[in-house]
Amino acid sequence: MPGFTPGRRWQPAYSPFKKENFGDRALQVLEYSVKGPLFGCRMCGNCLLQETALICPMECPKGLRNGPCGGSTSEHCYIDETRPCIWYKIYERSFQLGREELLLEVLPPLDWEKVGQDTWRDIFRNVAKLGYKKVAGGLLARSAETRKLTWDGIFRPVRQPDWWQGDSKYHAPAYTEPVSELERRLVAGEFVVTSEIAPPLSSRTDKLIHNIEETKHYVAALNFTDNASAIPRMTSWACSQIAVAHEAEPVLQISARNRSRGNLQSEVIGATALGVRNILCMTGDSAKLSPSPREKMEINDLDAVQMLWILRRMRDEGKYLDGREIKYPPKFFLGAAASPFSSNPVFQALREQKKINAGAQFFQTNLVFDVNGLENWLNELARRNVLDKVYILIGIAPIKSLKMAVMLSEVPGVYLPKHILDRMDRANVAGNAREEGVQIALELISVIKRYHGQGIHGIHLMPVGWDEVVPRIVIESGLMPKEFLFDQTSQQEWNNAHPIEK
Ligand code: SF4
Numbered sequence: 172m173p174g175f176t177p178g179r180r181w182q183p184a185y186s187p188f189k190k191e192n193f194g195d196r197a198l199q200v201l202e203y204s205v206k207g208p209l210f211g212c213r214m215c216g217n218c219l220l221q222e223t224a225l226i227c228p229m230e231c232p233k234g235l236r237n238g239p240c241g242g243s244t245s246e247h248c249y250i251d252e253t254r255p256c257i258w259y260k261i262y263e264r265s266f267q268l269g270r271e272e273l274l275l276e277v278l279p280p281l282d283w284e285k286v287g288q289d290t291w292r293d294i295f296r297n298v299a300k301l302g303y304k305k306v307a308g309g310l311l312a313r314s315a316e317t318r319k320l321t322w323d324g325i326f327r328p329v330r331q332p333d334w335w336q337g338d339s340k341y342h343a344p345a346y347t348e349p350v351s352e353l354e355r356r357l358v359a360g361e362f363v364v365t366s367e368i369a370p371p372l373s374s375r376t377d378k379l380i381h382n383i384e385e386t387k388h389y390v391a392a393l394n395f396t397d398n399a400s401a402i403p404r405m406t407s408w409a410c411s412q413i414a415v416a417h418e419a420e421p422v423l424q425i426s427a428r429n430r431s432r433g434n435l436q437s438e439v440i441g442a443t444a445l446g447v448r449n450i451l452c453m454t455g456d457s458a459k460l461s462p463s464p465r466e467k468m469e470i471n472d473l474d475a476v477q478m479l480w481i482l483r484r485m486r487d488e489g490k491y492l493d494g495r496e497i498k499y500p501p502k503f504f505l506g507a508a509a510s511p512f513s514s515n516p517v518f519q520a521l522r523e524q525k526k527i528n529a530g531a532q533f534f535q536t537n538l539v540f541d542v543n544g545l546e547n548w549l550n551e552l553a554r555r556n557v558l559d560k561v562y563i564l565i566g567i568a569p570i571k572s573l574k575m576a577v578m579l580s581e582v583p584g585v586y587l588p589k590h591i592l593d594r595m596d597r598a599n600v601a602g603n604a605r606e607e608g609v610q611i612a613l614e615l616i617s618v619i620k621r622y623h624g625q626g627i628h629g630i631h632l633m634p635v636g637w638d639e640v641v642p643r644i645v646i647e648s649g650l651m652p653k654e655f656l657f658d659q660t661s662q663q664e665w666n667n668a669h670p671i672e673k
Contacts, residue, residue, distance in 0.1 A: 177226065177255060177257075177260040177264075178211050178226070178227075178230040178254060178255065178257045178260065180211070180230055180254050182211070182213055182229075182230060183213070184199075184203050184207065184212070184213050184214040184287065185213055185214050185215060185216075185286045185287045186287045187199070187216075187286070187287030187288055188283060188284060188286065188287065191288075195288070195289075198289045198291065198292065199214065199287070199288060199289045201289075202214070202289040202290070202291050206220075206227075209225075210225055210226065210227050211226065211227040211229075211230050211257075212227045212229075213227060213229040213230070214286070214287055214288070214289070215227075215229050215281055215285075215286055216281070216282065216285030216286045216287060216288040216289075216290060217279065217281055217282055217285055217286075217290070217329070217330065217332075218290040218326075218329055218330065219236065219278055219330040221273070221322075221326045221330065222273045222274065222276055222278065222330065223261045223265070223273075223274070224261055224264040224265040224268060224270055225264075226257060226260055226261045226264060227257075228257060228258065228261060230254075230257040231248070231256075231257050231258055232248060232250045232251055232457065232459075232468065232469055233250070233454065233457060233469075233470070233471050233474070234281075234469060234470035234471055235258060235454065235471070235474045236278045236279075236280070236281075236474060236477075237277065237278050237474050237475075237476035237477065237525060238258055238262075238274065238474075238476065238521075238522045238525060239256055239258035239259060239262070239513070239514055239518070239522065240258075240454050240457075240513075241454075241508060241510040241513050241537060241583065241584040242256075242457075242513070242583035242584055243256040243258055243259050243513055243514045243583075244256060244259070244513070244514065244583060245259055245514070245515070249457075249583040250457045250459045250468070251459075256514075259514055259518070261274070262274070262514070262518040262521070266517070266518075271521060272339065273339075274521060274525070275339035275521065275524060275525050275528060276331075276337055276338060276339045277337035277338065277339070277476055277477070277480050277525065277528065277529050278330060278331075278337055278476075278477075279330075279331065279332060279334075279335035279337060279477065280432060280472060280473050280474075280477050281470075281472075282332065290329055293328070293329045294325060294326070294329060297324070297325045297326075297328055297329070298325055301321075301324055301325065305321075306321055306324075306325065309321025309322075309324075310322065334492065334493065334494060335480075337480065338528075339528065340528060341527065341528050341557075341560060342483060342487070342528065342529075342530065343560075344483075344486075344487060344532060345486075345487035345488075346486075346487070346502070349504070350448050350502040350503060350504050351392075351420065351448030351449050351503070351504045352391065352392070352420045352448075353365070353391050353392040353420055353422070353448075353449050353504060353533075354448075354449075354504040354532070354533075356391050356652075357533065357562045357628055357629070361391070361629075361652075361653060362620065362623045362628065362629050362630075362650065363390075363391040363392075363564065363628065363629035363630075363652075364389070364390045364391060364629055364630045364631075364632060364645055364650050364652075365390055365391055365392045365393070365394055365422060365535065365564055365629065365630075365631045365632070366386055366389075366390045366393055366394070366631070366632040366633075366634065366638075366641050367393075367394040367395075367396060367631070367632065367633045367634065368382050368383065368386070368393050368394070368395055368396075368410070368638060369396055369399070369404070369635070369636055370395055370396065370404045370405035370406070370407060370409075370410045371404060371405050372404050372405075373405075374405070376413060379405070379410060379413060380413065380417060382638045383413065383414050383417050383419050384417060385638070385639070385641075385642065386419075386638060386641050386642065387414075387417070387418070387419035387420075388652070389641060389642045389645040389646070389651065389652070390632075390641070390645065390652070391420065391629070391652060392419075392420040392421065392422050392449055393414055393419055393420065393421055393422065394421075394422040394424055394451065394535070394631070395407040395410035395411055395414070395421060395422070395423065395424060396424050397424040397425055397426040397429075397453075397455065398426065398428075398429065398455075399456065400456050400460045400461065401428060401455070401456050401457065401458045401459075401460050401461035401466075402460075402461055402462065407423055407424050407425065408423060408438060408441075408442055408447075411423045411442065411447045412442075412445055412446075412447075415445065415446040415447065420448075420449070421447055421449065422449040422450070422451050422506065422535075423442055423447045423449065423450050423451065424451045424453060425438065425439070425450060425451065425452055425453070425478065426453050426454065426455025426456075427452070427453070427454045427455055427471045427472070427473040427474055427475060427477075427478055428454070428455030428456065428457070428458065428471060429455070429466075430472065430473065431472045431473075432472055432473055432477075432481065432492055435473065435478060435481065435482075436481065436485065436491055436492065439482060439485070439501055439503065440485075440497075440501055443501035443502060443503055444501075447503070448502065448503055448504055449503065449504045449506065450482065450503045450504070450505055450506065451506040451507065451508070451535060452475045452478040452479050452482065452505065452506070452507050452531075453475050453507065453508045454471065454474050454475045455471075475507055475508070475526065476525055476526055476529045477529075479505060479507060479526060479529040479530035479531055480529040480530060482503070482505055482530060483505060483529065483530030485497060485500060485501060486500055486501055486502065486503060486505075487500075488500075504532055504533065505530050505531055505532050505533075506531060506532065506533040506534065506535060507526045507531035507533075507534055508534070508535060508536070508537065509523050509526070509534035509535070509536045509537070509563065510522075510536065510537045510584045511536055511537065511539060511544060511545050511548035511549075512537065512539075512541070512544055512548075512584055512585060512586040513537070513583070513584040516544075516547045516548040516550075516551045517551055519548060519551070520548065520551030520552050520554070520555050520557075521555070523552060523555075523557070523561075524552075524555045524557050527557050527560050527561050531561060532561060532562065533561060533562040533563070533564065533628075534561055534562070534563045534564065535564045535566060535631040536563065536564065536565050536566045536631065537566050537584045537585060538566045538567070538568050538579065538582075538585045538633060539565050539566055539567065539615065539619070540579075540585070540586065540587050540588060540591055540611075540615065541586050541588050542615065542618050542619065544586060545565065545619070549622070549625075549626050549627070552626065553626065558626040562628040562629070563626060563627050563628055563629075564627075564628060564629040564630060564631040565619050565627060565629070565630055565631065566631045566633055567612050567615055567616060567619075567630050567631070567632055567633070568612070568632070568633045568634065568635055569608045569609050569611075569612040569632075569634060569637060569640050569644060570591075570595060570604075570607075570608035570611060570612075571604070571605055571608055571635070571637055572595075572599070572604050572605070572608075573595045573596055573598075573599035573604055575608075575635070576591065576592055576595040576608075577592070580592060591611060594607055594611065595607060595608065595611075609640060609643065609644065612644055613644065613647055613648055616630055616644070616648040616650070617648065620648070620650075630648075630650065632644060632645075
């Protein structure tokens with residue numbers, strides 16, 4: 172059991188990909204026998220302990236290297252309740268030590284050619300390159316700045332290889348004209364609505380097309396989820412293509428869970444060539460949530476921050492991850508998931524800032540049922556000075572039943588206050604739970620609308636299969652898209668032809 176890591180969990184070291192000679196193997200065993208007990212090291216070969224308060228993040232079941240997932244809590248990891256969330260522990264210790272700003276550095280995915288190998292040799296090589304005398308002088312210098320620079324000169328090349336070069340800075344998009352309709356509306360200052368459509372479970376597309384047609388006039392864009400809860404369905408990519416063919420604006424959701432770095436890059440090049448302009452990067456639910464038999468449950472190839480970093484560089488620098496030039500770089504408006512209620516708002520704001528720095532231009536948040544808690548999170552984002560760098564759409568779900576309310580109250584990262592549960596309970600007894608769910612959603616939207624211009628730019632509806640209710644919510648909350656409102660005659664004609672569900 173590691174001595175200092177709060178994970179208190181022994182996990183085996185990774186094995187090197189290729190056969191090693193005796194000397195290399197001996198060095199690996201030596202490094203592991205020191206760093207394993209001390210830091211919970213798993214020999215990832217790309218050491219970043221300097222940035223993570225000396226706690227190895229490879230204890231995270233998803234292998235996340237840039238911060239916690241949306242399921243993190245102070246109690247335990249949402250995938251394995253027998254252990255704490257190691258990223259929560261890293262955040263706690265970093266804040267205690269005043270090292271939290273180090274957590275903003277965008278860290279690379281693993282280089283699997285190095286996995287299982289020692290990092291000590293890389294460190295010694297860097298010291299030799301800098302000069303032993305200079306290093307000794309720098310580390311013993313009076314000035315804290317010199318000590319820091321020397322230290323960084325030794326360790327930065329280990330954690331930031333040439334092909335990545337991550338940093339802690341904000342990188343504004345390198346284009347000026349909006350690349351999608353959603354971006355155009357947000358730039359124009361509209362309070363927008365987007366809505367999620369769950370892709371079909373079979374290859375039949377009639378219901379999907381019906382949902383797209385019935386919803387597209389009421390919202391700025393339609394999100395297509397990417398195997399939510401790790402349950403296979405029609406790919407988000409195919410649904411987005413169908414939406415484009417039906418003149419709707421899609422948001423292509425891409426989760427890291429089922430993707431390699433190569434596959435991510437080729438998919439977005441293909442999707443943008445076919446007209447998709449909004450891409451939402453998410454780490455994705457763990458395969459632990461999927462039905463059995465389960466796929467690999469450990470170590471994603473990428474996390475959401477790394478996806479954003481790769482895609483932003485493809486667009487703005489015209490470069491693949493391996494450095495090859497892209498002659499005609501793809502154009503897209505990049506989004507990410509945000510989670511106001513996952514861990515404590517201070518930690519979460521830091522995590523959101525990292526996503527913004529990496530490339531997120533808009534956030535669609537997890538479900539919000541508590542506006543006070545939302546305000547705390549917004550205040551933390553304001554403290555981090557990022558509210559003018561990202562458009563935020565707040566996740567709202569109309570609750571269909573008491574059962575759904577109870578289920579939502581147990582979802583990691585969702586906070587459903589007791590008064591809402593009580594309301595759904597009473598409505599359930601009275602037999603009007605669906606209507607109560609819609610009223611709760613409308614009340615939340617009317618309060619959230621007041622934050623327009625103060626960090627919030629719209630609503631993201633998640634109807635969870637209840638797509639027919641979207642038009643009603645949009646109309647009754649007074650959020651019909653502008654041009655539709657201007658044309659009152661066509662709106663009336665449209666309403667007559669498409670009676671909304673009550
Ligand atoms: S809660 Fe998420 S971030 Fe934390 S250890 Fe578990 S998988 Fe990793």
